[in-house]
Amino acid sequence: MEETLIKVTLVILDFQQIRSCIVGELALNYYNVPRVLHDIEICVPEARVPEAAALLCSTGLFKQSPAVKSDLFTEYKQGYPRLQPTLWTPAACAVIILPDTLFGLQPLEDAIVRREEWDSSPLPSKQIVDIIPSIDLAAIPVPRLSSLLVGLCRRYLDQADDAAMIAAEQLVDGMNLDQDWCSRNISAAGVDVYDLSQQLILGKSSRMDQFSGNEITCFVADEAEAKKLRDIPGSGWASA
CATH class of the missing domain: 3.30.460 (Beta Polymerase; domain 2)
Structure with a gap:
């Protein structure tokens, strides 16, 4: 439907x-x-x-x-x-x-x-x-992951929009983004955006439920799943 x-x-x-x-x-x-x-x-x-x-x-x-x-x-x-x-x-x-x-x-x-x-x-x-x-x-036209993440971070920084911050945090966890991904994909977005994304990456483990059984992030169970996510078009992982 x-x-x-x-x-x-x-x-x-x-x-x-x-x-x-x-x-x-x-x-x-x-x-x-x-x-x-x-x-x-x-x-x-x-x-x-x-x-x-x-x-x-x-x-x-x-x-x-x-x-x-x-x-x-x-x-x-x-x-x-x-x-x-x-x-x-x-x-x-x-x-x-x-x-x-x-x-x-x-x-x-x-x-x-x-x-x-x-x-x-x-x-x-x-x-x-x-x-x-x-x-x-x-x-289906979908925004590139880097563009979407930068836009959400910018909206939080400029407007203190908590919903944008939550969504940015969830993107980091959903795609298991790391510091290398940020360096390759959003380093040109501005120091404040880059620093915020790094903070979200460093906090990945703190958002994991110890009873979930996940080993990577709160949304990614294991290395096999994390590897598959890198093939999603627009994710920015292909250049790794």
Whole structure:
């Protein structure tokens, strides 16, 4: 259900040449973070947010949805278009249209994983295939891990957004990032972002539950799983 909703939303935007990519819980799922999907968050260029929302509603497949009460994890979505699918799908998720600037992904065309990176058919994260089958993932625009992590760190540093900090921390754990990965992928993002990412890496062991049986991070069980994660397109591990 959610897969169809995601694909239809992206196809409509693409047909009108509005560049887009998934963010939020879906992007975290893609990079092995076990987040429950509440909303389908779609990122578009900031100037085209109103146009994208109006376009989706004009098809009759979506309608404006009333704002919902926010919490620590959802406050950043407030004030942006929230769309509910009409009766064509039983999917319960809303579609939230968010600006690329909120995630530091501008320009989007430089921050998205290229389709050709899926040519070798690597295995995706186990967290995403329950929502989007691996055979369809190459057609889903996803932000590169380095771009997503930098954007979240920057939002925390500039706005004290705790939700961004939690998501950045979970990306570090979900992909078992280390200091070498940071040196190769985000060293040019600024000293403050680089230092924050290093702090998150050094804290990986402190976030592990001693009763979980995991040996790598709170989300990665063992070396075999950690090695598979390096094949996820956009992860930045391929240059290691």
